[in-house]
Amino acid sequence: MVPIFPPVELRIADLSCTLGSNRVLHKLTLPSLQGSQLVALLGRNGSGKSTLLRSIAGLAPAHAETVALNDLDLLPLAPQVRAEKVRYLPQSLPEFVHLTVIEAILVALKARGPIGTPIAMQKVEAILEDLDISRLGSCYLDELSGGQRQLVGLAQALVHEPTVLLLDEPLASLDLNYQHHVMQMLVELARTRGLLIVIVLHDLNIALRYANLALLLHKGALLASGEPLAVITPAHLAEAFLIQARVERCSLGHANVFVDDLIHL
Numbered sequence: 001m002v003p004i005f006p007p008v009e010l011r012i013a014d015l016s017c018t019l020g021s022n023r024v025l026h027k028l029t030l031p032s033l034q035g036s037q038l039v040a041l042l043g044r045n046g047s048g049k050s051t052l053l054r055s056i057a058g059l060a061p062a063h064a065e066t067v068a069l070n071d072l073d074l075l076p077l078a079p080q081v082r083a084e085k086v087r088y089l090p091q092s093l094p095e096f097v098h099l100t101v102i103e104a105i106l107v108a109l110k111a112r113g114p115i116g117t118p119i120a121m122q123k124v125e126a127i128l129e130d131l132d133i134s135r136l137g138s139c140y141l142d143e144l145s146g147g148q149r150q151l152v153g154l155a156q157a158l159v160h161e162p163t164v165l166l167l168d169e170p171l172a173s174l175d176l177n178y179q180h181h182v183m184q185m186l187v188e189l190a191r192t193r194g195l196l197i198v199i200v201l202h203d204l205n206i207a208l209r210y211a212n213l214a215l216l217l218h219k220g221a222l223l224a225s226g227e228p229l230a231v232i233t234p235a236h237l238a239e240a241f242l243i244q245a246r247v248e249r250c251s252l253g254h255a256n257v258f259v260d261d262l263i264h265l
């Protein structure tokens, strides 16, 4: 049975962001994004994906007509208040922190407000188990691999129990097993907690397999949005990625992208 949650809707309209002399995003309007959805944010390097997520989280100097979560206007909120609703997990996490994994997640949890240690420990253990990293609990962060640190960063974001989770390439350093494990866990989290998850992905096959909705950015503008199969098409791949590609189903029915050649302009 699918649980029932209060509706979650994130609305973004006319969002622009200029960094230095680069006009990175210009009057970007997204379709309404809903709770329980896993939204894949796609596009070439430099197309503006991180800037969009950072703008939604209030971490980039964006101007917008609307950045709203349900009836709540996020634009005037102080960064800390906004971060409790909309949690951004950056692409790279700090390396030189001499805390154990459990301590680091406890710190993140206690930053939300007072919580008794036994309940806090239960929450930390549950998150570690969900992510299949319980064995790392007593390891120090500065002794972990890049992928293991990424999983701990994800755990730190999850303990905040945000309404919207913005994940910037969380699979980048993960092996194939963990990539699918994390995606299955995110799908389940979105479904069982009514979370809206927006995730930057470079692996289009992962997007085809797990996302409910895809947003394809190109040069700071939205080239396409909709069901992944309607967005990840040969025509869009040619325009956005300059590749000649096919999208075909394997014998198990999963859609996959096959790149035949590069397009040289």
Ligand SMILES: Nc1ncnc2c1ncn2[C@@H]1O[C@H](COP(=O)(O)OP(=O)(O)OP(=O)(O)O)[C@@H](O)[C@H]1O
Binding pocket: 019, 020, 021, 022, 024, 043, 044, 045, 046, 047, 048, 049, 050, 051, 052
């Ligand atoms: N601090 C900055 N000052 C000036 N330009 C910037 C700054 N940060 C990013 N940019 C530019 O903004 C554009 C978009 O960057 P962004 O990091 O949002 O892209 P992206 O799609 O996330 O790329 P990637 O897939 O490589 O992570 C790029 O052209 C980048 O050079």
